[in-house]
Amino acid sequence: xxxxxxxxxxxxxxxxxxxxxxxxxxxxxxxxxxxxxxxxxxxxxxxxxxxxxxxxxxxxxxxxxxxxxxxxxxxxxxxxxxxxxxxxxxxxxxxxxxxxxxxxxxxxxxxxxxxxxxxxxxxxxxxxxxxxxxxxxxxxxxxxxxxxxxxxxxxxxxxxxxxxxxxxxxxxxxxxxxxxxxxxxxxxxxxxxxxxxxxxxxxxxxxxxxxxxxxxxxxxxxxxxxxxxxxxxxxxxxxxxxxxxxxxxxxxxxxxxxxxxxxxxxxxxxxxxxxxxxxxxxxxxxxxxxxxxxxxxxxxxxxxxxxxxxxxxxxx
Amino acid sequence: xxxxxxxxxxxxxxxxxxxxxxxxxxxxxxxxxxxxxxxxxxxxxxxxxxxxxxxxxxxxxxxxxxxxxxxxxxxxxxxxxxxxxxxxxxxxxxxxxxxxxxxxxxxxxxxxxxxxxxxxxxxxxxxxxxxxxxxxxxxxxxxxxxxxxxxxxxxxxxxxxxxxxxxxxxxxxxxxxxxxxxxxxxxxxxxxxxxxxxxxxxxxxxxxxxxxxxxxxxxxxxxxxxxxxxxxxxxxxxxxxxxxxxxxxxxxxxxxxxxxxxxxxxxxxxxxxxxxxxxxxxxxxxxxxxxxxxxxxxxxxxxxxxxxxxxxxxxxxxxxxxxxxxxxxxxxxxxxxxxxxx
Ligand SMILES: Nc1ncnc2c1ncn2[C@@H]1O[C@H](COP(=O)(O)OP(=O)(O)OP(=O)(O)O)[C@@H](O)[C@H]1O
Ligand code: SF4
Ligand SMILES: [Mg+2]
Numbered sequence: 001x002x003x004x005x006x007x008x009x010x011x012x013x014x015x016x017x018x019x020x021x022x023x024x025x026x027x028x029x030x031x032x033x034x035x036x037x038x039x040x041x042x043x044x045x046x047x048x049x050x051x052x053x054x055x056x057x058x059x060x061x062x063x064x065x066x067x068x069x070x071x072x073x074x075x076x077x078x079x080x081x082x083x084x085x086x087x088x089x090x091x092x093x094x095x096x097x098x099x100x101x102x103x104x105x106x107x108x109x110x111x112x113x114x115x116x117x118x119x120x121x122x123x124x125x126x127x128x129x130x131x132x133x134x135x136x137x138x139x140x141x142x143x144x145x146x147x148x149x150x151x152x153x154x155x156x157x158x159x160x161x162x163x164x165x166x167x168x169x170x171x172x173x174x175x176x177x178x179x180x181x182x183x184x185x186x187x188x189x190x191x192x193x194x195x196x197x198x199x200x201x202x203x204x205x206x207x208x209x210x211x212x213x214x215x216x217x218x219x220x221x222x223x224x225x226x227x228x229x230x231x232x233x234x235x236x237x238x239x240x241x242x243x244x245x246x247x248x249x250x251x252x253x254x255x256x257x258x259x260x261x262x263x264x265x266x267x268x269x270x271x272x273x274x275x276x277x278x279x280x281x282x283x284x285x286x287x288x289x290x291x292x293x294x295x296x297x298x299x300x301x302x303x304x305x306x307x308x309x310x311x312x313x314x315x316x
Numbered sequence: 317x318x319x320x321x322x323x324x325x326x327x328x329x330x331x332x333x334x335x336x337x338x339x340x341x342x343x344x345x346x347x348x349x350x351x352x353x354x355x356x357x358x359x360x361x362x363x364x365x366x367x368x369x370x371x372x373x374x375x376x377x378x379x380x381x382x383x384x385x386x387x388x389x390x391x392x393x394x395x396x397x398x399x400x401x402x403x404x405x406x407x408x409x410x411x412x413x414x415x416x417x418x419x420x421x422x423x424x425x426x427x428x429x430x431x432x433x434x435x436x437x438x439x440x441x442x443x444x445x446x447x448x449x450x451x452x453x454x455x456x457x458x459x460x461x462x463x464x465x466x467x468x469x470x471x472x473x474x475x476x477x478x479x480x481x482x483x484x485x486x487x488x489x490x491x492x493x494x495x496x497x498x499x500x501x502x503x504x505x506x507x508x509x510x511x512x513x514x515x516x517x518x519x520x521x522x523x524x525x526x527x528x529x530x531x532x533x534x535x536x537x538x539x540x541x542x543x544x545x546x547x548x549x550x551x552x553x554x555x556x557x558x559x560x561x562x563x564x565x566x567x568x569x570x571x572x573x574x575x576x577x578x579x580x581x582x583x584x585x586x587x588x589x590x591x592x593x594x595x596x597x598x599x600x601x602x603x604x605x606x607x608x609x610x611x612x613x614x615x616x617x618x619x620x621x622x623x624x625x626x627x628x629x630x631x632x633x634x635x636x637x638x639x640x641x642x643x644x645x646x647x648x649x650x651x652x653x654x655x656x657x658x
Contacts, residue, residue, distance in 0.1 A: 211424040217377055218419075219412030219439045219490060223403060229438075230427050237429065309429055309474045 008301055012294040019290040020283070024065050027279035033057075034277040038081040055081070068283065078280035082272070087284045090269060095288070097167055098265035100177070101257070102250045105185050109192035110243055114236070116193070117200020122227060124205065132197065139194035144253055148187045148260035155183065165262040184257045191253070192246050199242045203235040210234070237308050244300035247293055323391070324530050325351040325374070325498055330388035332366075332373045335381065339604040343369040345554035347388075348630065351498065356524065356531045358541040358562070360577070361551035362599050367534045370551070371500050375411055376402040392498070413443040416491035418520075420503040422483035426475040432459070432486050433471030440493050458493035459486065463519055481512035488520060492527070499524060502534045517544065538581045542566055547637070550574045553600050553610035556630055560638035570633065570640045570647070572615045609643070616653050617644045 035051040036043070052058050056067055071078055077087035120132040156164035163180050170177040207213065208231050216226045251267075258267035266285055273281035305311040332344035343366045351357045359367050372378045374390050376397065390397040392410065400406040411417075419425050427435055436455035437448060446454065452471065459467035462485040475483055484504060491499050501520060505513040521544045524531040535541060541548060541562060548565040550558040550573065558571040569575040576595035597614035607626050612618045621643050622628075630641040644651060 211419060211421050212427040214377065215419065215425045215487075216427070217411070218375060218417040220408040220410070220442055221412070221438065222408060222442070225438070230430070233429055234427070307429075309431075310476050313474065313477070 004305070005298070005302060008298050012298055015294055016287065016291055020069065020287050021065075023283045023286040024068065027277070027282055028061060028064070030274075030277065032277050034081055034279055037277045051081075068280070072284070072287070077284040080273075080278050080281045082276045082278045082281075087281050090281065091266070091285060091288060094264065094266045094269050096169075097263060098254050098258070098267060100167075100170060101181055101184050101188060101263065101265070102254055104181065105188035105192065105253075106243070106247065106250055108185065109189040109196055109246070112189070113193045113196025114200050114239065116197040118204055118227075118232065118235070120197065120201040121204035121208065129201075133201075136194040136197045139190045140198070142190060144187050144190065144256050145260060147190065148183065148257060151183045151186065152260070165260075167261075167263040167265070180261075184261045184263060187257050187260070188250060188253045192249060195246065196239065196242060200235060200239055203238055204231060207231050207234045233307075237304070240300060240304050240307065244297055244304075247296050251289055251293065322352060323350045324353045324355075324393065325532075326389070326391040327370070327374065328389040328391065330370065330373055330390065331386040332369050332378055332383060333386055334383050336603070341602045342554050342605055343383075343602060344373055345605075345627075347551070347554070347556050349549050349556060349559065351530045351532060353497075353530055354525070354528050355546050356521065356533065356544050358545035358548045359532060359534045359551060360536070360538065360541060360548060362577075362595075363536075364599055364602070365551045366554040366602075367551055368502050371417065371502055371532065371534060374500070375415065375417060376400075376407055377411075409443065412439050412490065412496075413494045414496060415498045415500065416494065416496040418484065418487045418491070418499065418501045418504045420506050422480045422487060422507060423475075425487060426483055428475055431472050431474055432478070433473075436471075436486070436490060436493060439490050443494050454493050455489070458489040461492050462486070462489045462523065464489070479512075480508050481516055484508065484516050485519065488516075488523060491529070492523060495527070496529060498530045498532070500532045500534075503536070504533070505540075506536070538566070538578070550577070553605065554602055555610070555627065555641060556639075557611070557641045558639065559630070560635065564635060564638055568647075570638075570645075571642050572617050572644070572646055573611050575646065576614075609641075617642075617646055617651060619644060619652055 033048070033052075035048045035055060035057060039048055039051060049058075056064055059067070068078065075088070077091070079086055080090060083090065116132045116136070120129045123129045152164055155162040162182055163176075166180055168176040168180055212234075213226060213231055216230050217223075221230075254265060255267035255271065257263070258265045259271060262268075266289070270282055270285050272278070273285065327350065328348050330344050330347045331342070334341040334343055345366070347366070347370055349357070349359075359370070361367055369378060369383070373385050374392075374397070376385065378385060380402070385398065388398065392415065397407065397410060426432070430438075433452060433455055436458065437451040440446065440451040440454050441448070444451070444454075456467045456471060459470055464470050464482060464485050470478070470482075470486075475486075478486065487504075488499075499520070504520065505516050508516060517540055520531065520533075523529070533540070533545065545562045547561050548559065549556050550565065550571060552571075552573045558565065558569070558574050560570075565574060566578065569578055573595070580594045595614060600610045600613070609615070609618075609622050609625075609627055612622055615622070625643060628641045628643050630639045632638070633640050646653075
């Protein structure tokens with residue numbers, strides 16, 4: 001098992017390294033001069049040049065890359081040239097906001113998706129299966145941006161029962177947090193629930209036709225145990241991987257949802273960072289996001305191994 | 317009448333169909349047979365003739381939809397099981413307990429994410445009021461009795477850690493653990509290699525004899541039938557077309573299909589070198605099949621009577637215990653045989 005995790009971590013490190021290269025290159029290939037953008041049109045060329053030197057923007061690219069990475073290792077992610085705040089401080093502030101929407105979405109979609117999928121499979125062909133299948137297709141096909149605006153208009157503007165936008169820390173005012181989070185979390189969960197539900201249904205239908213399920217029935221095991229002890233367990237093992245893959249979707253979705261509902265999370269920060277050529281903000285955020293995703297994936301791989309005896313045993 | 321009481325299992329006029337978009341597939345069409353206590357009964361016939369569906373109907377495990385048991389009786393220990401619903405408590409207390417079933421594919425027949433021990437314990441505790449600990453002891457004994465070495469350690473093995481032969485033994489162990497009265501083995505050794513086949517077959521029959529269980533063995537392998545079966549039922553296109561003792565059927569087949577079946581077998585009692593004569597033609601499509609002898613297109617003896625009559629009923633012949641569903645006496649001197657219709 002140790003060897004397995006080490007190898008997995010090794011691969012993750014390589015991925016994170018590649019992401020760092022990519023993020024760095026992108027921000028330095030994009031046209032526009034960060035120093036000029038930061039100081040504005042009116043600033044004198046000398047001032048801009050001075051800032052450039054201060055930010056090391058006059059050094060060759062490999063040196064800049066090295067300085068950035070070196071900083072990261074000493075816990076220094078640099079400064080935002082727009083907000084004049086340390087990137088670390090900004091991330092510490094924004095990441096929990098994004099997570100406060102992402103984690104509930106992931107949990108809600110997993111629970112709902114698996115429930116719907118199982119229900120759909122065991123009631124195959126019945127009206128409830130048809131309804132779920134219809135809703136899943138609808139959910140998967142609805143653009144997040146569009147549904148977000150529709151919801152906002154309907155519940156926020158027309159009915160005025162939910163706040164239109166914004167974010168409040170659950171620690172400060174939990175009720176307000178929930179009311180504000182309802183629509184964004186719904187939007188984030190839509191595609192996820194649909195895809196988990198579809199996958200669960202397909203897996204379950206496959207599992208239910210397996211020989212070992214027939215064996216269970218031929219052994220007189222009651223239908224509830226057949227479904228929940230045997231079929232569900234075999235269904236969920238591959239679903240764990242599916243959910244893990246969705247973590248990326250949640251992050252992608254956050255970018256969009258934060259924009260629609262004006263939530264000052266990491267998504268909005270990155271977007272503003274790109275617009276303002278706030279390169280250190282973007283680079284470091286992208287790197288942190290990829291680090292988090294990768295760590296999640298390693299964790300899921302371990303979890304997958306733990307529930308799958310064939311893999312667990314091969315770890316020794 | 318007296319005889320009847322002794323039957324462990326008596327299937328009467330069983331009819332099972334699948335209702336597909338193409339029509340009704342009459343997979344089991346008026347099948348009757350019985351099994352005595354301690355007896356080994358073989359069911360033989362070409363692929364698709366309804367052997368498995370017959371067994372699944374006994375257990376009421378036919379997939380529904382599209383399958384449906386349309387009629388008949390399955391009397392087990394004198395009680396008609398078809399009176400109980402497929403999901404009834406009574407039926408569940410029969411399955412895996414009084415009647416155990418072993419399938420063809422040992423590699424996939426056990427739950428891959430549960431240990432052998434856990435699976436055995438689950439079945440034992442479904443049918444016996446024992447603690448987990450006691451169930452484990454029963455499971456270990458059962459594994460031991462089917463010749464699995466180091467049974468205690470094997471309990472914590474997963475199916476993927478065992479060979480096909482071992483898994484099939486573990487399946488047999490379920491029947492042993494629950495002290496089943498009837499074991500239904502649907503081609504239990506087809507998926508195994510030849511050496512393992514022989515071992516598992518020996519074990520199966522040994523267990524059955526030692527514990528006074530009865531065995532229904534569904535197989536294509538006439539060597540196995542010859543060696544282990546007391547009686548044989550020959551099925552064709554959802555019907556039983558001939559029945560008798562192993563010796564009667566294998567030495568003197570009376571049905572043209574049985575005759576063809578025997579001729580197409582490479583070796584019986586090690587008669588190597590004999591020429592193979594496969595039965596010409598293909599089995600009929602069972603969808604909306606008409607009520608006439610289904611063997612007509614392939615039968616060398618088919619005559620006008622066959623073509624103008626309904627399906628011949630399975631009737632007692634001169635020999636005791638022997639039944640036949642055919643209008644023609646193929647051993648008669650004046651039989652009108654078409655020599656080469658292939
Ligand atoms: N789920 C199903 N839907 C439709 N038809 C079915 C279904 N299951 C079985 N049948 C049909 O029932 C008939 C009998 O099938 P069965 O499995 O009993 O054959 P078998 O004698 O066991 O053959 P084999 O030797 O290949 O195992 C076949 O013609 C098959 O097409
Ligand atoms: S009834 Fe006629 S066609 Fe059918 S098997 Fe007998 S001889 Fe052949
Ligand atoms: Mg079969």
